[in-house]
Amino acid sequence: MVISSSTRIEWQTATVKEIVPRTPRVTSFVLTPSRPFTPKAGQHVDVRLTAPDGYQAQRGYSISSAPESAPDIELAIERLEEGEVSPFFHQVVQPGDEIELRGPLGGHFVWAAEEGGPILLIAGGSGVAPLMAMARHRAASGSTVPMAMLFSCRTWDEVIFRDELLAMHRKRDGFELILTLTRDVEKRNGLHGRRIDSAMVTEATERLPTPPVLTFVCGSNAFVSAASESSVAAGVPAGSIRTERYGG
């Protein structure tokens, strides 16, 4: 997992192949890099936008597609009001546009099926992106590693990749989805309606045949702090928890 090569990961252009709205605030951008690469599930790219006067803005976005989808990569980008880069993607970017990026980046928040499991994934909102890559990688590689995803969203309509996740869950092949909706007015069967706590993490680990060997937590800074604390309180060893924080 350690990146030993010291070769520079160069900037390159990628063509926007497809734009897929996922929820009212999250849209997926499928990009085809001009110099293809195969990412590991969990890695990200840095995207760089350049204004006519040379001003540049740069942001990290997780790859949400499986490594098996290479050369295409999917970025699921949440539109933040008043943001600089995410509204640009939502309002300006069209299929056929060229976007500058470099990657794959990051060597810690990654999982490959050969590494085994069980694996616990805990996502808050758009933090599902790198965890979706892991779930999709598991499915695409035909892996039987037990995996549970605990996913917190505001409402039913804001569950990113909802149909695909529910379909994975219904296959009953060792992938378990536990959803919690923190702001939904409607009560739904089998779904939680509160923020992630240690009882919910315990429920997720109990859906796995043995305790998770690795737990991946991703979302906003506040979400990651709360969810990893809940995990520790639920008995998940702190040293087995890997976190990725989106800022904010």
Add this chain to the structure above:
Amino acid sequence: MVTRGFFGRQPPPDISNRVPPGQALTDDFPVLSAGPTPKVPLDTWKFTLKVGPRPVKSWTWEEFNALPQTRMTRDIHCVTTWSKLDTPWQGVMIDDLLGDANIEPPTGFTLAHSFDGYTTNVPTADLVGGKSMVATHFEGKPLTPDHGGPARLLVPHLYFWKSAKWVNALQFTERDELGFWELRGYHAYGDPWREQRYTGDP
């Protein structure tokens, strides 16, 4: 390459020379850590200077806080592209730690160690000469665990992952030994003005 339709929200001209390339200003506090926030009790807290494997001086929390206190206000830059201007810190300068231990900088490289087992490497020259401290206060208040409390390294002129949270030792090494993030694709030095984000950047 100019991106079609992008004009950007550029920083006001009077501060734009304080924002390194590829960074954007924030009022938030940038956080980058690999795992959950460890709980570090003050009664067992200990900070150690080591030369190679050999400990040369340790301080308890009480002893550490009796060392000369310094305040510094600096701009900080997180590799995830946040920059925050004028952040006020207080703590003990590395120069004062060396002084209290009665040693000169023994080797050219340093590995900072943290309570949660993480490490980061910094050339010793970047820690001394008034450049760096072990910070215990932010904005006048004790550093919270989320931000690395009770004490974190502060090396503000390098990307912020170098400012190791929950720091508990500085180990002087003969060679530049890579730390946790540096072994996982991040740059060995991490100068924001040269955009040394990842391994192999210039």
